[in-house]
Amino acid sequence: MLDKTKKIPALPDAKLDVRAYEAFLIHEARLLDEGFFDDWVALFTDDARYWVPIEAGQADPFETVSLMYDDRRLLETRVRRLSDPRIYSQEPRSRTSRTVNNVTIEPSTGEPGVIVRSKFVLVEYRREDQRLFAGTYFHRLVGEGNAMRIAMKKVELVNCDAPLDGLVVPF
Template sequence: MLLDRTFDVSTQGLTAAQVPNETLREIEQFVYREARLLDERQFWEWDQLFTNSGMYWVPQQHGQVDPFEHISLFWENRMLREVRIRRVENVRNWSQQPPTRTAHLVGNVMIEGLDSQGLLVVSATFQVSEWRLDQRQLAGRYTYKLASEDNGDWKIQLKRVDLINCNDVFANLEVFV
């Protein structure tokens, strides 16, 4: 999946989508719940929000079109997310002594449309306060491609995190943004 160039990361050329207010509220709650899972360090539960082929992507350039032609800060499938979760939660991981703590503020949740596969594209702005030995602020825009499950649940096919300072020099980004 990491090198699968057919994986659709595009959020351009969307078909307009009107969703009922009830569905919009469900999607907002989904996005807020995802942020809460990260803040509470419930990384395994967070990972289960993704489809089996779902990807987590943090581009390194503004307007980056794909993760294949340019380096990304993160381009992770389920296996790489699980490796990172195991490392972050390992008691011997010195870089998590003390553990990283975050507080996400998420807003401006908007339905952008449907992609060519019928996935619902949703965006939201965010600000994250992160603390380990010092505090730092991260901010930007999330773009999700969400798949509706038969049971009515939503799953993440793609989470794109566009940091406003994506091409800056970063200290280690240990946990998920």
């Protein structure tokens, strides 16, 4: 559990270090593509949120249902299910390829850390079917010790309000 009495070190000046944030996001994408889901979850803080809204421009996860709205515990459950060799929805396993680009730093929201905005494309291939997802990531990244961690990840899908069959693989 995160000790909230300790001061979290400030992240480097965003204007000078956009490449460090970009490298972090690329690392996160690679963990997901290569199936290192436990390592991916380890990037999140203990009180992190992972949110995939169901409406374009949805500002609050509590006003309406979301495609996903997970705390750290639900993320761990999602990963445990993905890691189970008997998970039918992943037989055979999806193969994925993610690209992350157009990384920018957003204005401060007053919360700890830095909001990093980026564009992504995710290709998922499974059972001779290829799906394409695209959208915008918003990561709130905080420093913990010498590491960068995800306190919040919001995934705004371009087609969030379209019928989306069986979302199993994390974005």
